[in-house]
Amino acid sequence: MLFNSLTFVVFFAVLLGLYNIIPSWKSRKTLLLIASYLFYAAWNPPFILLLWLSTIVDWKLAGRIAATESHLKRKSLLWTSIALNLGLLGFFKYSEFLLNNFTVMLKYFGINYQYAAHDIILPVGISFYTFQTMSYTLDIYLRRSKPCDSFLDFALYVTFFPQLVAGPIVRATDFLPQCIKPLRTCAIKLGWGLFLLSLGLFEKVVLADGLVSKPAEIVFSATAPIFWLDAWIGVFAFASQIFCDFAGYSTCAIGAALCFGFSLPDNFRFPYAAIGFSDFWKRWHISLSTWLRDYLYIPLGGNRMSNTRAYINIMLTMLLGGLWHGANWTFVAWGGLHGAYLTGERFLKARFRSKVWANKIGAKFLFAMTTYFLILITWVFFRAPNFAAAGSILASLFGGHPEGDQILSTLQIVQVLIVTVGINTTHWLMRYSTLETLMVRLPVFITTILWVLMVCAVILMQGAGNAFIYFQF
Amino acid sequence: MPSSISNSNTNEIFHRQIPSMGWLRIALTASFIIILITGCWEYYVRRLGYVPTLNDTPYLWSTIREKVNTLPEDGTIITGSSRALFDLRLDILKNLTGHEPIQLSIVGSSPKPVLQNIIENTNFKGTIIVGVTPVLFFAPGGPPMNKPYDWIKFSRKFSFSQRIGQWLGAFLQHKLAFIQQEDLTLNALLENINIPNRPNAKLPPRFPPFLNLMDTNRQASLIDMVSNNSELQNVVKSRWQGLFGAVPQAPQEAIDLVIDEYVEITKEMERRGGKIIFIRPPSTGWLLEKEEALTPRANTWDQLLKRSGAPGIHFQDFTNQQFNCPEWSHISENDSYLYTNSLMPLLKDMIK
Numbered sequence: 001m002l003f004n005s006l007t008f009v010v011f012f013a014v015l016l017g018l019y020n021i022i023p024s025w026k027s028r029k030t031l032l033l034i035a036s037y038l039f040y041a042a043w044n045p046p047f048i049l050l051l052w053l054s055t056i057v058d059w060k061l062a063g064r065i066a067a068t069e070s071h072l073k074r075k076s077l078l079w080t081s082i083a084l085n086l087g088l089l090g091f092f093k094y095s096e097f098l099l100n101n102f103t104v105m106l107k108y109f110g111i112n113y114q115y116a117a118h119d120i121i122l123p124v125g126i127s128f129y130t131f132q133t134m135s136y137t138l139d140i141y142l143r144r145s146k147p148c149d150s151f152l153d154f155a156l157y158v159t160f161f162p163q164l165v166a167g168p169i170v171r172a173t174d175f176l177p178q179c180i181k182p183l184r185t186c187a188i189k190l191g192w193g194l195f196l197l198s199l200g201l202f203e204k205v206v207l208a209d210g211l212v213s214k215p216a217e218i219v220f221s222a223t224a225p226i227f228w229l230d231a232w233i234g235v236f237a238f239a240s241q242i243f244c245d246f247a248g249y250s251t252c253a254i255g256a257a258l259c260f261g262f263s264l265p266d267n268f269r270f271p272y273a274a275i276g277f278s279d280f281w282k283r284w285h286i287s288l289s290t291w292l293r294d295y296l297y298i299p300l301g302g303n304r305m306s307n308t309r310a311y312i313n314i315m316l317t318m319l320l321g322g323l324w325h326g327a328n329w330t331f332v333a334w335g336g337l338h339g340a341y342l343t344g345e346r347f348l349k350a351r352f353r354s355k356v357w358a359n360k361i362g363a364k365f366l367f368a369m370t371t372y373f374l375i376l377i378t379w380v381f382f383r384a385p386n387f388a389a390a391g392s393i394l395a396s397l398f399g400g401h402p403e404g405d406q407i408l409s410t411l412q413i414v415q416v417l418i419v420t421v422g423i424n425t426t427h428w429l430m431r432y433s434t435l436e437t438l439m440v441r442l443p444v445f446i447t448t449i450l451w452v453l454m455v456c457a458v459i460l461m462q463g464a465g466n467a468f469i470y471f472q473f
Numbered sequence: 474m475p476s477s478i479s480n481s482n483t484n485e486i487f488h489r490q491i492p493s494m495g496w497l498r499i500a501l502t503a504s505f506i507i508i509l510i511t512g513c514w515e516y517y518v519r520r521l522g523y524v525p526t527l528n529d530t531p532y533l534w535s536t537i538r539e540k541v542n543t544l545p546e547d548g549t550i551i552t553g554s555s556r557a558l559f560d561l562r563l564d565i566l567k568n569l570t571g572h573e574p575i576q577l578s579i580v581g582s583s584p585k586p587v588l589q590n591i592i593e594n595t596n597f598k599g600t601i602i603v604g605v606t607p608v609l610f611f612a613p614g615g616p617p618m619n620k621p622y623d624w625i626k627f628s629r630k631f632s633f634s635q636r637i638g639q640w641l642g643a644f645l646q647h648k649l650a651f652i653q654q655e656d657l658t659l660n661a662l663l664e665n666i667n668i669p670n671r672p673n674a675k676l677p678p679r680f681p682p683f684l685n686l687m688d689t690n691r692q693a694s695l696i697d698m699v700s701n702n703s704e705l706q707n708v709v710k711s712r713w714q715g716l717f718g719a720v721p722q723a724p725q726e727a728i729d730l731v732i733d734e735y736v737e738i739t740k741e742m743e744r745r746g747g748k749i750i751f752i753r754p755p756s757t758g759w760l761l762e763k764e765e766a767l768t769p770r771a772n773t774w775d776q777l778l779k780r781s782g783a784p785g786i787h788f789q790d791f792t793n794q795q796f797n798c799p800e801w802s803h804i805s806e807n808d809s810y811l812y813t814n815s816l817m818p819l820l821k822d823m824i825k
Contacts, residue, residue: 191499410671
């Protein structure tokens with residue numbers, strides 16, 4: 001079930017109504033849990049079993065980890081949880097990728113091997129909920145939190161429908177304490193929640209799907225070399241699309257959760273206003289980057305060892321972060337580029353941080369532009385279906401195909417530029433602020449007009465109900 | 474790496490900051506204005522001549538495709554492109570077998586993917602009426618295949634929530650004229666802004682504007698606006714010239730290979746006791762000449778019937794009937810009744 005669908009509108013309205021008439025807090029949580037299972041089952045009912053498996057396994061294992069003092073036993077239980085969750089993820093998401101690469105490797109040694117074709121459906125949200133349940137078990141093991149007393153609360157934490165299929169990846173320490181005392185919808189949370197839902201839908205339906213997805217699709221599916229302007233517009237289009245699509249989903253998730261009284265953390269903080277790459281990763285898909293930092297980068301040693309080891313840890317973390325996004329070497333390349341940027345930045349910061357010129361506004365501006373430019377390059381790998389296509393786009397970007405095809409209309413170029421400038425300007429204006437702070441400062445009539453415009457634009461766009469990009473992860 | 478956003482102190486409850494404003498008043502005011510604007514927009518589009526109709530989407534198509542599995546043995550399926558959608562009346566064709574035919578035609582598409590889908594995935598052994606729009610029917614590949622393959626793929630994963638969405642969407646589409654995905658979306662409206670393109674831009678031709686009404690059985694009809702408005706007809710004709718003018722001439726070898734594929738499909742249907750009947754609906758004017766130039770009848774239609782052995786009805790064989798296509802490609806709703814009625818005696822003989 002998509003947020004941008006009529007089915008969700010009805011589902012949400014009915015659920016909200018029932019939630020607020022049921023008196024008992026336990027019953028309301030049970031209602032949310034059942035509704036969340038229905039939400040997931042609406043896509044493909046049998047895959048509910050995977051969700052249950054992940055929930056029950058981590059509940060049991062985390063409980064046993066907490067109950068035992070033996071370091072060896074705790075570690076083996078933890079590794080069981082990791083193996084099961086990553087095993088699920090590996091089977092459904094990476095088995096074909098691994099088999100393909102195994103076949104290629106054997107071919108290199110002259111062995112002609114063909115694996116039996118199989119059509120494994122990728123369960124929606126598996127990358128998110130496996131990471132979420134693992135974080136609970138890891139936090140118990142690392143003694144960062146206590147085990148949850150209530151299976152209902154834990155099951156709700158894993159399955160809560162607003163964030164189930166595309167994040168944010170919520171920590172148990174953020175969610176479970178909210179389950180203790182009764183939560184209700186109140187006017188202020190409902191109002192702000194519905195506003196955020198509208199904003200998220202506007203980002204997804206109008207900006208991402210409506211205005212920039214088609215130019216991005218045209219450019220990235222071109223089979224012949226394209227002109228430099230079209231290549232740049234295509235890259236700008238995808239950069240805007242991936243932000244609006246994903247941030248739109250997160251905004252919808254936060255808004256929907258708030259309507260039921262639950263608070264989910266921010267997942268994006270105006271990332272295209274980043275100055276530097278570590279700043280970018282404090283602003284982009286925050287829940288994933290902090291997960292990778294806390295459960296991969298730091299356990300690998302973080303930056304507590306030598307510089308070389310720190311660079312290796314960064315690269316490993318980002319390569320795996322890239323692979324998390326999809327079973328394709330282009331995603332690994334995307335992650336690898338970010339790893340290279342982060343290590344490069346760390347290297348340069350160590351040498352130039354204290355220099356006066358490096359802290360001047362001109363240098364910061366240059367650094368910001370460089371950051372945005374290099375991020376755009378990474379999006380080429382993220383979006384292109386393969387390296388050949390990515391290479392062709394990159395060549396076009398830098399004038400490698402002066403006679404390349406001009407495949408975008410002027411209207412499409414104008415649309416993409418307006419959306420891109422609009423997003424980047426907004427990010428820079430909001431760089432040190434939050435949406436909540438801005439709303440308090442705006443006059444009420446402006447808020448009302450903005451809300452009206454967003455909803456009318458969504459209605460006028462008459463979206464075909466395109467899935468969010470991150471559903472494929 | 475970013476600083477933690479997580480609350481590691483399990484005694485603290487994570488709360489989002491919420492702007493303290495009169496949200497109830499804002500929401501009610503915004504809702505009122507939204508309803509007002511939507512109402513005005515609905516009134517405006519109705520004044521322009523739009524009426525409520527179903528949108529032809531993969532959702533609707535999938536609900537119809539599912540019915541193939543429950544068709545009786547002597548049932549009828551129609552597939553083809555828009556001419557098979559607009560020009561054939563399902564309520565009249567019902568008299569062939571007593572069961573209303575299932576309409577699986579897809580606008581702007583070759584019928585081959587749908588035929589292959591039926592052959593490979595069902596045991597259907599009734600009659601399939603295949604509409605032949607020559608340039609699409611005999612296309613060796615390319616854009617005429619894209620939409621049917623996409624819709625077939627969609628139908629395979631047609632989820633429960635999508636079915637409910639289709640039901641809800643159909644309810645709204647029956648009530649509101651502005652829900653027209655081809656013409657009245659924000660994107661479609663923006664495309665009406667006339668910004669000159671670069672002289673060397675290689676852009677796909679524009680499709681015609683909204684042309685048809687559709688009901689829940691996918692019975693489509695050319696809208697009166699096009700049948701009666703010469704200005705709109707000229708717009709549609711200019712779009713056909715752009716679209717069909719861009720079609721490359723397919724080599725005869727490629728067309729022969731396509732005919733071979735249809736022969737295979739026809740033979741398979743006959744093996745199971747079923748039947749395929751090819752129908753070439755009318756076209757007129759510049760478009761008819763263009764179609765004859767790109768896909769001459771002698772090399773295409775005649776070869777198809779000869780090599781497949783399947784029966785066929787070509788509109789040019791109606792020596793005593795003339796059907797007018799207001800925009801060269803489709804007949805009016807009134808004429809579609811005449812056309813279908815004139816086909817009936819021939820079809821009854823062919824089905825026996």
